[in-house]
Amino acid sequence: METTTVQAMLNVDQIRKDFPILSRQIHGKPLVYLDNAATSQKPQVVLDALSQYYSNTNANVHRGIHLLAEEATEAYEAVRVKTARFLNAPSEKCIVFTRNATESVNLLAQSWGRSQLKPGDEILLTEMEHHSNLVPWQMVAEQTQAKLQFIPVTDDGYLALGQIDSLISSKTKIVSLTLMSNVLGTINAVDEVIEKAQALGAKVFLDAAQAAPHMPIDVQALGCDALVCSSHKMLGPTGVGVLYAKEELLEAMPPFLGGGEMILDVKLEKSTWNEVPFKFEAGTPNIAGVVAFGAALDYLTELGMENVRAYEHQIAEYAFEKLSAQPDVHIYGPQNATDRGAVFSFSIDELHPHDIGTVLDAHGIAVRAGHHCAKPLMRRYGVPAMARASFYIYNQLSDVDKLIEGIQEVRHFFKIKH
Amino acid sequence: MINELDSLYREIILEHYKSPSKKGDLPNAAVTVEGNNPLCGDELVYQLEGNPECITKVRFSGNGCAISQAAASMLADELEGKSAAEIITIITKLKAMMQGQPLDEEEDLGDLESLAGLSKFPVRVKCAALSWNVIEQALKQL
Structure with missing residues (x-):
């Protein structure tokens, strides 16, 4: 062989x-582990990073003036830079850490979707989406009375892109689709979809939860408006998701979750928002998880x-x-x-x-x-x-x-x- | 583990799976109740004729794994001619069996006793439990 x-x-x-x-x-x-599409196993360097963080560096990030807080913040933010590099994002400001890819999609749906969609607008998905790239859009469609449309799947597992012209119109505001199917394995030819959708003014979001662990991702070459992936499928720990979005999109989006960290100023009646990406990271994040995710990215980058x-x-x-x-x-x-x-x-x-x-x-x-x-x-x-x-x-x-x-x-x- | 596999998939279970005796439709059913296991996609429909004093006829349809379909078939076999109260007793015994509790010697659950091996496969208990969960719902509606 x-x-x-x-x-x-x-x-x-x-x-x-x-x-x-x-x-x-x-x-x-x-053990013959063939369930990697569900979650990957973790190399020793990732396990060590988790334990090292808690043993040596543990403190809360973005607050406190003591050394540990400074080191923890540095370690956490360094992974934002690594993630941007891994996805070839133009800036680390385009990277938001969430709990998982599902939360990243919910963030897009509830922030961008809910604030932009009007009755009669259309969201274009595909028949092969994971529930995580379907249910959040069903929820926002119900909230805004937008309509869901679907690119069909052929018998042999491809998107029926021949029908794309009848599915994308000026009513289409959001197109969200998977880069690689977690079931069929199909690597979707997304270029044509992105080009046609953006030409009509729609935003295109890619679910790369399955693709990012297995193939090079270049968000600038793809030209998508946003992309999501998940640490635990790419050698990292559970509890860390990634949202990449163009900076101008993040700027235009209202916050998703409210709380500490995401604010600039808080008065009793009203608050103002922190700059991106912090505007989208309410509360103490999964600091140890993000730090260990950095070790996973290093491991993959090395390979x-x-x-x-x-x-x-x-x-x-x-x-x-x-x-x-x-x-x-x-x-x-x-x-x-x-x-x-x-x-x-x-x-x-x-x-x-x-x-x-x-x-x-x-x-x-x-x-x-x-x-x-x-x-x-x-x-x-x-x-x-x-x-x-x-x-x-x-x-x-x-x-x-x-x-x-x-x-x-x-x-x-x-x-x-x- | 291979021996435990044999105790999970007893010959009688595979027979019920391949040739279920009570599969079909009851056009004049008193109740029709559907259930599914959202995690695995097993689907089951039970139809009952009769009343709480005596369930005269039971049919089921559905698709799913060998355990879910064989359990549905075996339970259907046991139900005909029994009262709702008797069926509840059977279900209680089945649930205890899934926890690994042995049956008393005088108890007779028929082919359903072959499900005892499931207690060693906790993730598969829900496959069999779908059948009695649906029957419990059906009895409430009878």
Whole structure:
């Protein structure tokens, strides 16, 4: 196989040593972790950063004149700069830290959406959105009497971009779509959508929760008005989300949450707002989480996101080849390894994904089984649930082989002839 | 773990899953109640004929994992000819069984006893519990 080229891109043997959890046994078998689309595992440097922060630096940020407060603020703000660099944002002022990507979308919906949308305005989404990029827009549509529109998904998991001209009009004020589907793995061709929507005056927001851990992101090249992602899917701790938005957009947006930190002056009756991005960070943030997220960004940057993407493409090619060779396995999404990340949702004949997942788990293989927070997409494909294997930098080609062996065990267990 | 898998997916459970005996529609049902597990997408509809003194006919439809559909089938088998009070007793025993409590020797839950292995798989208990949760709702409406 392409073992030599693969190892040239990433030293996976070395990478695996950085992740303590990978030495765990699951039901007496070595862990094969294939649930990376749900959350990634954490390298030792991230765990150390969390513990170091609390052991040596802990203090509240942006207040207090003592040394610890100063160091904590410095560490926290340094990660804002790192995040801007990671996404190629023009300035760290464009980076807001939230609790997760979901909160970032809610912030966009409730701040920009609620203040701008009027009855009859349209919000354009797609049929493949994660609930986190759907429900917040349903809420704001109800509040403002705006209308939701959807770009359909084709049978083979692409956006039906041929219909885009009939879906975008001067009524369209917001377009929000995923850069990579957490279910189908599809890497969406967003350029055309961004160009057409912005030409008609709409703002375009990208959900990069699935894309940012796996491919280089350049918000300036994309030209999107905002983009969200989540620390815990990209080697960082849970509880930290990122919102990138163009500075002028953030300036024009009213605050989302009120409280300490986000104010300039407070009187009993009225307050004025802090400058961006602090206007959107009410209350004590997840300081330790953000600091450890910085260690995750360093780790990914060291590997190089181009290398991460190239390596995962190799895994995707091998996984697609192996899975599609199984006559009873149906892969959802693009029927190739090129237009997708290393995320494979699949079914095995008439077996329910939960039964697949339980048997695989008994063999140490962790996959997701369920609706993947994309119920409309499940309905689109007429299934209640799918099984999903999703790979990351510490997975090896042999993990694909183990999945295929696991599938054979599933067949054997449920007495399906193959 | 592989042995525990066998205790989860007993032969009788797989049989009910592959050939459920009470699957279908009741056009003259006294109650029709639908339920689903929002986390996993399992769906179940129970239809009951009769009254609280005697449930005469039970049918179900739905889709989901082997455990959810087999449990629905086995529970349907046990319900016909019983009163609402008797069914509540059965459900109480099933819930205790899910907590790992063994049945008394004189108790007979029929094929439903094969669900005992579920107590070792806490994340899968909700798959089976969907069936009795829906039945509990149905009995309230009868």
